[in-house]
Amino acid sequence: MPRPIVAHIHPDAVRHNLEIVRQKASGSRVWAVVKANAYGHGIERIYPALAAADGIALLDLDEAVRVRELGWKKPVLLLEGVFKPEDVKTAETFGLTVAVHCDEQLELIAAAKPGRSIDINLKMNSGMNRLGFTPEGFRGAWERARATQGVGAITLMSHFANADAHDVDWQLDRFDAATEGIPGERSLSNSAAVLWHERAHRDWVRPGIVLYGGSPSGVARHIADVSLRASMTLSSEIIGVQTMRIGDTVGYARTYTADRSMRIGVVACGYADGYPRHAPSGTPVAVDGVMTRTVGRVSMDMLTVDLTPCPSAGIGSKVELWGDQVKIDDVAEPAGTIGYELMCALARRVPVRVSAAHDDTHAGVAEFAV
Numbered sequence: 366m367p368r369p370i371v372a373h374i375h376p377d378a379v380r381h382n383l384e385i386v387r388q389k390a391s392g393s394r395v396w397a398v399v400k401a402n403a404y405g406h407g408i409e410r411i412y413p414a415l416a417a418a419d420g421i422a423l424l425d426l427d428e429a430v431r432v433r434e435l436g437w438k439k440p441v442l443l444l445e446g447v448f449k450p451e452d453v454k455t456a457e458t459f460g461l462t463v464a465v466h467c468d469e470q471l472e473l474i475a476a477a478k479p480g481r482s483i484d485i486n487l488k489m490n491s492g493m494n495r496l497g498f499t500p501e502g503f504r505g506a507w508e509r510a511r512a513t514q515g516v517g518a519i520t521l522m523s524h525f526a527n528a529d530a531h532d533v534d535w536q537l538d539r540f541d542a543a544t545e546g547i548p549g550e551r552s553l554s555n556s557a558a559v560l561w562h563e564r565a566h567r568d569w570v571r572p573g574i575v576l577y578g579g580s581p582s583g584v585a586r587h588i589a590d591v592s593l594r595a596s597m598t599l600s601s602e603i604i605g606v607q608t609m610r611i612g613d614t615v616g617y618a619r620t621y622t623a624d625r626s627m628r629i630g631v632v633a634c635g636y637a638d639g640y641p642r643h644a645p646s647g648t649p650v651a652v653d654g655v656m657t658r659t660v661g662r663v664s665m666d667m668l669t670v671d672l673t674p675c676p677s678a679g680i681g682s683k684v685e686l687w688g689d690q691v692k693i694d695d696v697a698e699p700a701g702t703i704g705y706e707l708m709c710a711l712a713r714r715v716p717v718r719v720s721a722a723h724d725d726t727h728a729g730v731a732e733f734a735v
């Protein structure tokens with residue numbers, strides 16, 4: 366028998382969350398963002414849930430090819446565009462749409478002389494200062510793109526730096542001023558802007574984290590009014606029980622001291638499974654459906670939980686590390702990170718099961734992370 370830890374992936378939850386996005390941005394088409402192997406879920410596992418999306422966005426060429434091989438006929442967008450001359454050939458062969466954020470990428474397309482034109486998302490750096498042409502240089506870039514042989518339809522794209530803090534107007538104003546009169550569709554909104562900035566929705570939206578039920582701000586209560594569902598559940602079992610007396614400590618570095626007599630449970634889950642080592646004592650966890658908290662340091666293969674609220678729990682009791690009951694952001698936040706990182710960091714050694722429709726616990730085929 367493997368250790369009792371398992372991650373369940375729920376395609377139904379992704380389908381549901383995509384529907385919520387559709388309702389929020391009803392006038393826009395939706396790029397479902399599945400970069401980083403669908404935020405750690407496995408593209409193939411959630412692929413059937415993406416049928417209602419208008420396009421799939423990612424940034425790894427191999428992932429783009431995988432999506433085509435699954436049979437996806439609608440657009441596929443490479444969010445960082447091409448890196449090398451041969452990538453243009455791949456884009457042409459598989460009919461990929463590519464971001465273009467610099468002149469070097471336009472030159473790669475021109476040099477490849479594609480037989481079939483390649484649609485592009487011309488990217489403006491409206492303030493994020495990662496990728497893109499400056500607002501001042503954008504019109505010139507658009508004219509050069511339009512004059513580049515092999516470039517097809519041009520969508521105008523930018524990315525928000527702080528949409529989860531309700532801080533998009535400065536970038537929107539720059540984008541609108543710099544694109545005034547330029548034809549073409551617009552694509553701006555990540556998950557935060559989908560939820561909170563209707564003015565930014567435009568022709569295409571690009572949600573990622575909300576498809577997986579995570580909070581764009583990393584704070585679970587910020588999405589409490591949106592009925593998203595968790596698409597990943599990490600669960601395990603209690604494999605040991607200890608009774609601590611007042612003054613006893615638990616785990617490495619003895620960071621937790623019992624202030625009363627208490628039972629603790631040892632859970633088969635540690636940082637080598639992707640659980641954050643920096644989660645402090647007090648991080649929420651559910652045992653047999655009862656909310657409780659971690660105590661002491663997370664170690665490589667185990668962590669420890671307070672069994673005071675669940676006196677009947679013992680060896681074999683079910684533990685939810687994150688999922689619908691324990692919000693992934695409520696685990697991430699005290700550990701100084703965000704749900705995005707925990708999803709992406711699910712370790713290869715954790716067996717993964719895909720839930721069948723309407724069964725979120727035991728159905729599905731066991732397999733290992735890809």
Ligand SMILES: *Cc1c(COP(=O)(O)O)cnc(C)c1O
Binds near residue numbers: 556574581
């Ligand atoms: C990752 C990414 C998104 C999606 O971001 P979320 O915060 O997960 O919604 C959208 N656009 C671009 C360019 C991205 O890189």
